[in-house]
Amino acid sequence: MSQSSQQEQPVRLSVENIGGISETTVTFERGVNVLSGRNATNRTSLLRAIMAALGSDDVSLKRDADEGSVELDIDGETYTRRVRRVNGSVVLDGEPYLDDPELADLFAFLLTTNETRTAVLTEQDLREIIMRPVDTTAIKREIESSEEEKLRVDEELEELAAVQQRLPKLEGERATLTDRIEETEAELAAKREELADAEATVDESRSQQRAVDEKMSELGDVRSDLESVRQELRAQRESLDSLQADHDELTTAESELPDSPAGEIEEIDAQIDDLRAEKQSLQSELNALQRVIQFNEDQLEGAGESVLEDLVESSAREGSGNVTDELVEPSESVMCWTCGREADREHVEATLERLRELRQSKLQASGDLDDRIDELSERRIEFEEKQRQREQVKRRLHETEARIDSREERIEELVDRRETLEEEIAEIEETVEAMQTQNDDTVLTLHKEANQLEVDLNQLERERREVVEEIETMEAELERRAELRERRAEVTSRLTDLRTRIDQIESEAVAAFNEHMETVLSALEYENLARIWIERVDGEGEQGRRAEEASMFALHIVRESEDGAAYEDELGHLSESEREVTGLVFALAGYLVHDVHEEVPFMLLDSVEAIDSDRIARLIRHFESYPDYLVAALLPEDAAATDDEYPVVTEI
Numbered sequence: 036m037s038q039s040s041q042q043e044q045p046v047r048l049s050v051e052n053i054g055g056i057s058e059t060t061v062t063f064e065r066g067v068n069v070l071s072g073r074n075a076t077n078r079t080s081l082l083r084a085i086m087a088a089l090g091s092d093d094v095s096l097k098r099d100a101d102e103g104s105v106e107l108d109i110d111g112e113t114y115t116r117r118v119r120r121v122n123g124s125v126v127l128d129g130e131p132y133l134d135d136p137e138l139a140d141l142f143a144f145l146l147t148t149n150e151t152r153t154a155v156l157t158e159q160d161l162r163e164i165i166m167r168p169v170d171t172t173a174i175k176r177e178i179e180s181s182e183e184e185k186l187r188v189d190e191e192l193e194e195l196a197a198v199q200q201r202l203p204k205l206e207g208e209r210a211t212l213t214d215r216i217e218e219t220e221a222e223l224a225a226k227r228e229e230l231a232d233a234e235a236t237v238d239e240s241r242s243q244q245r246a247v248d249e250k251m252s253e254l255g256d257v258r259s260d261l262e263s264v265r266q267e268l269r270a271q272r273e274s275l276d277s278l279q280a281d282h283d284e285l286t287t288a289e290s291e292l293p294d295s296p297a298g299e300i301e302e303i304d305a306q307i308d309d310l311r312a313e314k315q316s317l318q319s320e321l322n323a324l325q326r327v328i329q330f331n332e333d334q335l336e337g338a339g340e341s342v343l344e345d346l347v348e349s350s351a352r353e354g355s356g357n358v359t360d361e362l363v364e365p366s367e368s369v370m371c372w373t374c375g376r377e378a379d380r381e382h383v384e385a386t387l388e389r390l391r392e393l394r395q396s397k398l399q400a401s402g403d404l405d406d407r408i409d410e411l412s413e414r415r416i417e418f419e420e421k422q423r424q425r426e427q428v429k430r431r432l433h434e435t436e437a438r439i440d441s442r443e444e445r446i447e448e449l450v451d452r453r454e455t456l457e458e459e460i461a462e463i464e465e466t467v468e469a470m471q472t473q474n475d476d477t478v479l480t481l482h483k484e485a486n487q488l489e490v491d492l493n494q495l496e497r498e499r500r501e502v503v504e505e506i507e508t509m510e511a512e513l514e515r516r517a518e519l520r521e522r523r524a525e526v527t528s529r530l531t532d533l534r535t536r537i538d539q540i541e542s543e544a545v546a547a548f549n550e551h552m553e554t555v556l557s558a559l560e561y562e563n564l565a566r567i568w569i570e571r572v573d574g575e576g577e578q579g580r581r582a583e584e585a586s587m588f589a590l591h592i593v594r595e596s597e598d599g600a601a602y603e604d605e606l607g608h609l610s611e612s613e614r615e616v617t618g619l620v621f622a623l624a625g626y627l628v629h630d631v632h633e634e635v636p637f638m639l640l641d642s643v644e645a646i647d648s649d650r651i652a653r654l655i656r657h658f659e660s661y662p663d664y665l666v667a668a669l670l671p672e673d674a675a676a677t678d679d680e681y682p683v684v685t686e687i
Contacts, residue, residue: 052103054080090133147642
């Protein structure tokens with residue numbers, strides 16, 4: 036089946052023993068789907084079943100069942116979640132649509148307990164909600180890695196700049212050496228001609244002349260060896276001086292490095308482990324508290340089918356009145372789920388509010404633990420960096436000392452070799468002088484001069500070869516400059532993007548909220564409500580928060596008086612309808628900024644009864660263009676106000 040054909044197929048959801056649902060199968064068309072019904076008709080249970088299939092763990096098992104399941108058929112694929120009761124706890128497994136449901140839980144599953152909606156209603160930190168999916172620690176580490184890479188590239192470019200500056204000098208040396216070689220070659224040729232003329236006038240035996248020539252040739256070889264030894268000895272001593280200077284610098288650098296206590300990193304790791312364990316315990320308490328809150332909210336909304344049936348049978352046995360009617364009909368009291376007796380609704384709601392406040396305080400405590408873990412992680416990185424620098428200096432110091440020892444050993448060998456060659460030259464010269472006692476002194480002098488010119492020529496050619504090799508090496512290195520500059524530009528661009536990524540996300544979130552809030556308020560036509568907008572402001576942040584996280588989102592409410600004058604109001608003065616709309620638009624801003632539609636095909640909407648029917652219809656029209664599937668749970672009168680073209684589900 037082609038991709039386009041798959042997208043035209045409706046989504047199929049099969050549910051068994053989830054929430055108040057025993058068993059049902061529902062299909063959804065692309066676009067808006069309306070779940071129409073009164074309270075206690077399992078609309079919320081169906082939405083939570085969708086959430087479970089997509090990957091959320093915010094789902095409950097039917098009270099009288101030990102197992103349940105959800106199966107979602109979408110785009111030719113099937114995703115399944117199984118729910119089991121194990122030792123009093125609900126356990127989920129299977130293969131959901133999402134590997135990580137965090138984005139969906141925050142910005143796509145907009146039920147009454149959605150954290151993004153409640154953050155607006157309870158005036159929490161809006162920036163923290165938007166930035167939660169962003170791993171700022173990973174961004175910071177990537178920034179540090181990119182800065183180190185940029186530093187390495189800059190150092191290489193600086194070295195190449197130094198090479199570029201040295202290159203003209205070497206080219207000048209090459210030209211000078213070439214001129215000297217040509218001069219020496221011409222002088223040597225002239226000297227050989229002069230020697231040939233002088234030898235022609237000397238009356239000596241061929242054997243004696245041959246012996247002298249051989250000895251003179253040997254003398255030239257030894258002198259050439261001696262010059263090579265002297266040249267290498269100078270180079271080795273220069274290298275030794277440079278290494279000793281490096282050794283002094285490294286020793287100074289080592290003494291200036293701060294000490295890093297050996298046990299500091301282990302102590303920080305232990306503290307991080309303790310904080311993580313504390314957070315895990317706190318998260319378990321939060322999960323349990325959330326289930327209690329959700330259950331009580333469901334009780335206030337309306338009891339599930341199984342609870343109603345149990346109470347009806349109990350009432351029949353005791354000879355009481357129609358219990359089902361009492362539960363369904365509006366009443367100032369509710370049935371207590373722990374004792375089965377009626378309880379004052381206001382008391383239950385007050386207790387539920389205290390539970391919500393307790394949940395909020397624990398959420399705040401969890402955030403504080405995250406901040407402390409981040410601080411300790413940063414300290415650990417600092418200590419590791421100090422330790423890495425010290426180890427690097429020590430390693431370089433050790434390598435330098437080894438190279439110094441090697442140079443000193445080689446210098447000793449060269450000094451011994453030089454002395455040996457000097458003694459050998461002296462011996463050969465004495466031998467030649469003895470052999471030349473009967474020859475013309477002029478021939479001997481010319482031989483010595485010619486030999487010396489040959490030695491000089493060999494030395495000049497060797498020096499030129501070394502200069503040429505060095506020039507070729509430099510030119511090869513300089514060819515890397517374009518690649519290094521391109522790499523530096525890439526790293527610089529990445530650093531700019533990383534450093535501004537958080538600011539960009541915050542700016543986009545604020546812009547998205549302000550734009551959509553203006554559009555929605557214009558469409559919903561709230562009386563004397565001129566504008567609701569968010570402003571990014573700098574602040575000190577909460578205790579333990581890093582400097583780069585110190586910005587805040589300030590929510591502004593602007594109203595108009597009867598005479599048209601604008602004035603700023605407080606969030607607490609908004610009507611419940613206005614506050615619900617604000618929370619939903621803020622969730623939409625997060626949905627757009629984090630591109631949730633690319634990962635999550637569904638957006639779920641529930642508990643909008645505080646908004647009047649006509650405005651609900653307009654709000655849905657504004658939201659429907661963003662997700663592939665928008666499923667809204669509405670009361671019958673609210674569903675009737677929506678477009679007739681929307682598919683409506685009334686039986687679950």
